Amino acid sequence: MVVGDVQVGGRAPITVQSMTTSKTGDVDGTLEQIYALAGAGADIVRCTCNDQAAVEGLARIVPRSPVPLVADIHFQYKLALAALDAGVDCLRLNPGNIRKPADIKAVASAAKDRGVPIRIGVNGGSLDPDIEEKYGMTAEALVESAKRELGHFEDVGFDDVKISVKASDVRLMVDSYRLLSDTVDYPLHLGVTEAGPPPNGIVKATAGIATLLNEGIGDTIRYSLTADPVEEAKVGRKLLEVLGLRERKGLDLIACPSCGRAEVDVIQVAADAQAALGERELAVQVAVMGCVVNGPGEAKGADLGIAAGRKRGHLFVRGQVVKVVPEDEMVDALVEWAEKIAHEGIEGALADADASAQGEAEKDRLELIDIQGEDANNSEQVVELIRSRTSKT
16 A cells, blocks of 8 residues: 555555644644654654544645645544545544445545545444444454445445554454454554553553564554654654664655745755765754745754745754755755754754844745745635535535
């Protein structure tokens, strides 16, 4: 399976996922979390899609996200259809919450038409009542719920699926995944749901996830912690490194996927920055952003970043513009300031900020908004499509 541009399953590396905690309708706040999660090591990010504001927010967020996005759907199948319109890379459906076969098949058919995968997200806390009555709260019950959903998908010829059978009880979670692994041949998403706050939540989740990974079970993971989701991504990445399932790297370079506002070839600049910084083994998070309108704000969780606009690069440290450089000097500036951060720390780097940089950057940003408009990605057209769909009875 492929989620956006991230391979899940097969011989692909185990991926790390997390979930935003913001209201998805808060576009800027959600994007800030997504960039922070990407900087912390999340390969895929899930956003709640629980109302009209959320799905409209996704239409505006998807074009600007640096990582693939999963829409988390509960109860309202029309929101799943609208999320597909918004361009999400994957859906998560809880079989215990959307139970009508016709609704489930409608979503699966639409996902099939668009080439979008679905995660069947079984949760021990929201099983179908009839399944729980028949099997009790057991591994057999969780797996039966997944199999029932698969049956609906198979009726419409949809098989682009990954599955999770989460529970807050670690032993039940482990038993459920073992049984599921013996029963189906789909990528598995591992997690102990409602693990709680650190440190106990980390211990609980690690006990379940690491046990299964060491048995060769699992293709993607999430730590469900009562904490800043950035901690989930960091712990998940660290676990994979400790288990030898992901390579440890000093440099963490993230970049936007480009959009209608991009002023440079983001792919090329990011590649050049990766090449220039990769050999230095600096433990620095670096962001390469295509425009100055959104870039510094969206990637302000990164240690260092650069955003392009008006033939210049706005260099920022933790979201604060510290220098404006010619476009052809952007990569050299990144190397210089990455070394500065590595040796002097964030505060030391900020102390060297050019006093005029913030004003120059703001002028460039306002000029680009005046030229490109407020909606360079045409997100509002997608929002109108979503509104027309969800307003139908």
